[in-house]
Amino acid sequence: MASIKEVAKLAGVSVATVSRVLNDKGYVGQHTREMVEQAIKELNYKPNEVARSLFKKQSSTIGLIVPDIMNPYFPELARAVEDTASKFGYNVILCNSDEDKVKEQAYLDMLQQNYVNGIIVSSNTMTAEQVIKLNIPVVSIDREISKGLPTIVVENMKGAHTATRYLISKGCSRIAHIRGPQGVVNADERCEGYREVVQQESWFSESYIVDGDYDMESSIEATLELLKTHPEIDGIFAANDIMAIGAMKAANQLGTKVPDELAIVGFDGIKLSSVTIPELTTIVQPIYEMGEKATKMLVSLMNQQEVGQTYYKFDVDLIERNST
Amino acid sequence: MASIKEVAKLAGVSVATVSRVLNDKGYVGQHTREMVEQAIKELNYKPNEVARSLFKKQSSTIGLIVPDIMNPYFPELARAVEDTASKFGYNVILCNSDEDKVKEQAYLDMLQQNYVNGIIVSSNTMTAEQVIKLNIPVVSIDREISKGLPTIVVENMKGAHTATRYLISKGCSRIAHIRGPQGVVNADERCEGYREVVQQESWFSESYIVDGDYDMESSIEATLELLKTHPEIDGIFAANDIMAIGAMKAANQLGTKVPDELAIVGFDGIKLSSVTIPELTTIVQPIYEMGEKATKMLVSLMNQQEVGQTYYKFDVDLIERNST
DNA sequence: TCAGAAAGGGTAACCGGTTACACATAGAAA
DNA sequence: TTTCTATGTGTAACCGGTTACCCTTTCTGA
Numbered sequence: 001m002a003s004i005k006e007v008a009k010l011a012g013v014s015v016a017t018v019s020r021v022l023n024d025k026g027y028v029g030q031h032t033r034e035m036v037e038q039a040i041k042e043l044n045y046k047p048n049e050v051a052r053s054l055f056k057k058q059s060s061t062i063g064l065i066v067p068d069i070m071n072p073y074f075p076e077l078a079r080a081v082e083d084t085a086s087k088f089g090y091n092v093i094l095c096n097s098d099e100d101k102v103k104e105q106a107y108l109d110m111l112q113q114n115y116v117n118g119i120i121v122s123s124n125t126m127t128a129e130q131v132i133k134l135n136i137p138v139v140s141i142d143r144e145i146s147k148g149l150p151t152i153v154v155e156n157m158k159g160a161h162t163a164t165r166y167l168i169s170k171g172c173s174r175i176a177h178i179r180g181p182q183g184v185v186n187a188d189e190r191c192e193g194y195r196e197v198v199q200q201e202s203w204f205s206e207s208y209i210v211d212g213d214y215d216m217e218s219s220i221e222a223t224l225e226l227l228k229t230h231p232e233i234d235g236i237f238a239a240n241d242i243m244a245i246g247a248m249k250a251a252n253q254l255g256t257k258v259p260d261e262l263a264i265v266g267f268d269g270i271k272l273s274s275v276t277i278p279e280l281t282t283i284v285q286p287i288y289e290m291g292e293k294a295t296k297m298l299v300s301l302m303n304q305q306e307v308g309q310t311y312y313k314f315d316v317d318l319i320e321r322n323s324t
Numbered sequence: 325m326a327s328i329k330e331v332a333k334l335a336g337v338s339v340a341t342v343s344r345v346l347n348d349k350g351y352v353g354q355h356t357r358e359m360v361e362q363a364i365k366e367l368n369y370k371p372n373e374v375a376r377s378l379f380k381k382q383s384s385t386i387g388l389i390v391p392d393i394m395n396p397y398f399p400e401l402a403r404a405v406e407d408t409a410s411k412f413g414y415n416v417i418l419c420n421s422d423e424d425k426v427k428e429q430a431y432l433d434m435l436q437q438n439y440v441n442g443i444i445v446s447s448n449t450m451t452a453e454q455v456i457k458l459n460i461p462v463v464s465i466d467r468e469i470s471k472g473l474p475t476i477v478v479e480n481m482k483g484a485h486t487a488t489r490y491l492i493s494k495g496c497s498r499i500a501h502i503r504g505p506q507g508v509v510n511a512d513e514r515c516e517g518y519r520e521v522v523q524q525e526s527w528f529s530e531s532y533i534v535d536g537d538y539d540m541e542s543s544i545e546a547t548l549e550l551l552k553t554h555p556e557i558d559g560i561f562a563a564n565d566i567m568a569i570g571a572m573k574a575a576n577q578l579g580t581k582v583p584d585e586l587a588i589v590g591f592d593g594i595k596l597s598s599v600t601i602p603e604l605t606t607i608v609q610p611i612y613e614m615g616e617k618a619t620k621m622l623v624s625l626m627n628q629q630e631v632g633q634t635y636y637k638f639d640v641d642l643i644e645r646n647s648t
Numbered sequence: 649t650c651a652g653a654a655a656g657g658g659t660a661a662c663c664g665g666t667t668a669c670a671c672a673t674a675g676a677a678a
Numbered sequence: 679t680t681t682c683t684a685t686g687t688g689t690a691a692c693c694g695g696t697t698a699c700c701c702t703t704t705c706t707g708a
Contacts, residue, residue, distance in 0.1 A: 001436070003693090003694055003695085004694065004695060004696095005694080005695095013657075013658085014657070014658045014659075015658095015694090015695080015696090016657070016658065016659080016660095016696080016697075017656085017657060017658080018695095019695070019696060019697080020656095020657085020696095020697095022695095022696095023696080025696090025697090026655095026656085026657090026697085027654080027655045027656050027657080028655095028656070028657080029655080029656055029657085032656080032657080046433060046436070046437050047437065047694085047695070048378075048437060048439075048693090048694050048695065049434075049437040049438045049439075049695095050374060050377045050378045050383060050437075050438060050439050050693090050694080050695090051378055051663090051693070051694035051695035051696090052694080052695055052696080053374045053663095053695095054372075054374045054375055054378050054662095054663050054664065054665085054693090054694085054695075055662075055663050055694085055695055055696050055697085056663085056695090056696080057663075059374060059438075061417070061438075064418075068403065069393070069399045069402050069403050069406070070399045070400055070403050070595070072396075072399075074399070075393045075394045075396075075398070075399045076394055078393050078418065079392065079393050079394050079420060082393070082418055082419070082420055083420070091417050091419075091434060091438065092417065092418050093385070093415050093416065093417055093418075094388075094402065094406055094416050094417075094418040095406070095415075096403060096406055096407070109370060110373075110415060112325070112370070113370050113371065113372060113373040113374075114373045114374060114383075114385075114415065115372075115373075115374050216599065242599075245599050248601065249599075249601060252601050271394070272596065272599065275540065275566075275569050275573075275596065275599075275600065276599065276600060276601065277572065277573060277576050277600065277601055327663090327664055327665085328664065328665060329664080329665095337687075337688085338687065338688045338689075339664090339665080339666090339688095340666080340667075340687070340688060340689080340690095341686085341687060341688080342665095343665070343666060343667080344666095344667095344686095344687090346665095346666095347666080349666090349667090350667085350685095350686085350687090351684080351685050351686050351687080352685095352686070352687085353685080353686055353687085356686080356687080371664085371665070372663090372664050372665065373665095374663090374664080374665090375663070375664035375665035375666090375693090376664080376665055376666080377665095377693095378663090378664080378665075378692095378693050378694065378695085379664090379665060379666050379667085379692075379693050380665090380666080380693085381693075649708100650707105650708095651706100651707095651708095652705105652706085652707095653704100653705085653706080653707105654703100654704085654705075654706090655702100655703080655704075655705090656701105656702085656703080656704100657700105657701090657702090657703105658699105658700085658701085658702105659698105659699090659700080659701100660697100660698095660699090660700105661696105661697090661698085661699100662695100662696085662697090662698100663694105663695090663696090664693105665692105665693090666691105666692085666693090667690100667691090667692090668689105668690095668691085668692100669688105669689085669690090669691100670687105670688085670689080670690105671686105671687090671688085671689100672685100672686085672687085672688105673684105673685085673686085673687105674683100674684085674685080674686100675682100675683085675684080675685095676681100676682085676683080676684095677680100677681085677682075677683095678679100678680080678681080678682095
């Protein structure tokens with residue numbers, strides 16, 4: 001790879017002038033500029049980003065920390081982030097934290113050592129202190145680290161209301177909820193939303209709420225157990241799509257017909273939800289838009305631009321399909 | 325962030341000595357070493373990776389270029405690559421090429437400018453020339469760029485044989501194939517494998533092979549068309565899982581029972597294949613292992629170590645589930 | 649006519665590491 | 679005792695850019 005010195009020599013100017021042409025900064029004569037551009041073309045010169053980063057204390061890179069890219073929610077988010085970052089000239093370093101505090105801190109250190117300009121993170125375990133100590137813009141997505149930090153979330157409560165009311169409107173008279181992990185904010189909110197709608201119903205009891213782990217296995221088990229103890233259940237609101245699919249599998253295993261005998265609604269609107277048979281009715285989050293928004297906000301933050309609002313709560317939508 | 329100079333000053337030594345301690349290189353007295361380590365701890369010093377990269381002409385980063393991380397095959401691959409890279413101290417820059425030659429070249433340039441040490445790529449459009457010009461180790465995965473370049477693929481032909489023979493063994497007497505895009509090596513091979521098994525059958529004609537685009541929509545359409553023109557079909561081998569699921573949807577739409585009236589086999593063994601109802605019988609690729617192997621090979625290549633074999637063809641397995 | 653501003657471009661310091669080289673000292677071999 | 683080698687440490691060049699600062703030349707306006 002040719003360096004700026006070689007370009008300077010070929011063009012018969014100093015490196016400073018080449019740099020000025022490159023960055024379109026300072027005064028450069030028309031003729032000189034052409035000479036330099038010619039030399040650049042001739043040598044197929046591309047400036048060394050590492051050297052640039054060292055001087056600027058800024059790499060044109062952002063970090064994306066997710067719990068696990070294999071979790072179907074995150075590929076779409078990652079795609080949105082990468083697309084948007086790329087549009088603004090940034091690269092994306094992918095990190096899988098497994099929600100592990102030690103790994104998370106290690107990634108944070110690594111990103112800082114690499115002079116990344118900003119970080120997008122989805123985590124339940126990260127603390128505000130960790131983030132602030134970094135001294136780099138951080139946007140939190142899907143999960144809230146702390147009020148005050150830039151955050152992108154969705155209307156979990158409202159989505160849960162919508163899902164539960166919808167099941168009622170479909171004629172369900174006994175509606176259960178498979179909730180996400182205790183302590184995870186969005187799981188708590190979705191559960192709370194469900195509870196607000198059903199708690200004044202005469203049939204409701206706490207045993208209609210069962211724990212899941214946001215994965216399929218836990219949900220299958222929970223549903224099997226649920227339908228055994230409460231055979232009267234005719235509607236399930238699962239806190240995410242994977243668990244909703246698990247519920248469908250459990251129902252199928254027991255010979256319970258979906259949607260005729262049991263209606264099921266999920267949450268998230270991941271692509272997966274439309275490949276099942278029957279297709280899943282779900283509360284969709286605008287995942288791509290959220291990733292895009294997060295990245296745009298991060299870019300503004302990195303460029304020290306004004307960014308007015310730093311807390312966004314995206315609306316969610318019910319998509320009616322065949323599981324209800 | 326503290327710099328090496330500050331550490332040197334605090335420890336009362338020169339920066340060279342600090343560097344020696346850091347890298348465990350050259351002679352350092354026991355007492356001096358302790359002083360330096362103490363200073364490092366005190367300042368919470370972490371060496372600046374960018375400065376290091378500049379001098380070494382090596383960043384501890386590798387690039388991963390995939391067509392689209394949203395394609396369900398790739399998250400698992402990405403996870404494997406990131407896990408393995410991380411284990412060896414490397415970061416991963418994620419790039420979505422959309423199989424677009426221009427984007428691909430742009431990513432290649434960018435990665436080179438950022439001094440990445442190596443690249444893992446999955447692409448049909450990249451040429452050997454592009455790769456060689458980079459002068460960086462590149463491992464191709466899932467798709468073959470050129471014999472001679474480090475490559476990880478699977479036994480596509482054999483997998484197709486297995487799938488087709490399996491359908492025959494299950495009593496299917498008219499077996500169709502939904503193939504992947506023309507010109508894509510693995511699609512061609514899978515099709516060829518199918519053809520080898522069925523072409524001596526008396527019932528076989530080219531009209532049993534239909535084009536798909538490795539996505540669900542194309543497959544639904546193709547299957548609908550196929551079943552209309554050939555109602556006698558009782559088995560379908562789809563060239564990937566997504567298309568197999570598309571075929572299931574089409575069958576469902578026509579009221580054809582899977583697996584009773586129509587058996588379906590997919591290819592890839594992505595996680596998705598086990599969430600459908602009925603679960604999909606498929607030829608599984610060891611995706612995670614492939615990503616792991618690719619990364620390990622890349623690391624060896626980057627460290628100029630001996631790597632004997634550079635072409636791996638992984639075996640595939642039939643997983644029997646409920647779609648057959 | 650002449651001061652001051654604008655335009656054009658070079659020199660060298662700097663970013664934060666690594667390492668070749670120089671130098672000093674101590675112990676081992678001759 | 680002398681010489682050689684191993685050990686320990688500092689100085690400064692270097693990686694490839696950016697930019698503060700300086701110097702010249704040309705233009706502008708009073």
